[in-house]
Amino acid sequence: MKRFLIVLLLFSKSITAQSQYAIDTSYTVKSTYGKLIKKYPFIKIAQGNKAVNDTQIQNVVYYNDTKRMLHFDAFFNKDKKRNPGVIMIHGGGWRSGNKDQMKVLAQEITSKGYSCFAIEYRLSLEAKYPQGVYDVKNAIKFIKDNAKRFHVDPDKIAVLGCSSGGQMAALIGTTNEDLAFEDVQYKSKSSSKVHAIIDVDGILAFKHPESQEAEMAAFWLKGTYDENPENWKQASALSHANKNTPPILFINSSFDRFHAGRDDMIAILDQNKIYSEVKTIQDSPHSFWFFQPWLEQTVVYTTEFLDRIFK
Template identity: 30%
Template structure:
């Protein structure tokens, strides 16, 4: 009887010890940091890859599961500050939602920024979530809401105040973070109290899908546009959903303190004026900052990246204790 090949033996052994895998799913890998750098290097003088330097005592927990969708686990990475970080480790956490036009991107895109924030004393949570090729709106919103709820529930484990967990994001992730921050407490994406952030950080994320300027870009390809694909149809076919998915549709007295950092390219922060007016009307702390001559993905590259960390740190450090904080 012939002996089985080494390949056949290894496959049989793997089948015996590895559980059945999750169903295959479509993955869009069109949005990468390298692809963006190549597109920008001749347009923005001084652009450079960030140098990620670790400080002694820092730690990172990779791929901790925070929920199961019914077909697979979703994971998050946790960047923790060193115990002896200058100024002391803060009790403030930040959940950061990556960009990629709701269809691509990866939590690893925030590693450089998460590292800088951890060195300033913050604990940073980077969740994966279902993108539009796998599941359309509101699946991804429910996922990031669950990630925020997970961070709040595990706050004591990380030495955090559960009432001081902010949510932020960049580009489409900024849009999602803004929507969660403003609509999450209403229960739109799950139990409201667990989805209450003490602050919002929006990095070039659209705040209102329904303005003429936003529609000119986000709805240009109709049902096939990235936003149309995520929302299940063009604005003409799903207007109510486009309005619901606009953070500016949920402004009110419960808005958290808000930081909006812009590349200076107006289309990416459409709705900002309406949101800022509401924040001022309700006396909610807020700050806006705009770069000049910066790429849309400014948070990925030097020289803008450290300035983003500085803006976030300055803003979050200025906030009073949340009313959700333990007395």
């Protein structure tokens, strides 16, 4: 009995250690569906199609210290040795959402010949900018370090994000190997460099004529624009676009505010002869990737782009 109590106490401490941060559950597929169904009565929550030889490993620990573990879910074809990889970043205004929201999209893209990784990262209630960016870059390093296990080609890595995750994906791709955006405490033999970006309705600039970012962005960026203009600038992928930016695909809804800065970035890419594509899903809402018929279009646009870049 005494031994049982000791084990129970240790288990309880472990759970407590992993639960000392606040979680915002306001952004879910179900809540988004409830908001959209009246205007779009034809929509259905998308379901993933897992191919016969595809496998999933849940909650792989890529970061672990005494205070926090961070995980990702891996999706890959176990019969293929080296697939291009897709790092997947969920949305939720840098405050809400979770990696499970990328499962359906990950299953669909994996079935087309890719290894996908849905990343957990620290959100703004737990840690402010740039910690979440560090987390995703650390996950990329871990995946490359363990490329054989996850059947991924470390020299063919794309980063894909949706909404605020799209903003992060663009920032991660445009700051390839920029030490100012690296967690110097994280030890790895690999770099966090990515070779393609897929930005699904994520802004490219926080302070821009098209942008309507306010409280959610300010909370993550440690202040309003007037209070902390440097963070608003440095967190904007547009500030870092140059000749070293990898090819990029923009998949956008019908709302201009969710691609603020995109056209300015494309002008920079064109000057440097870097390939880019824009796909607009007409008459679609934000968060369209959760639902059919739009998920299917998102998968087609994504895999056609990835095939062009990697295959």
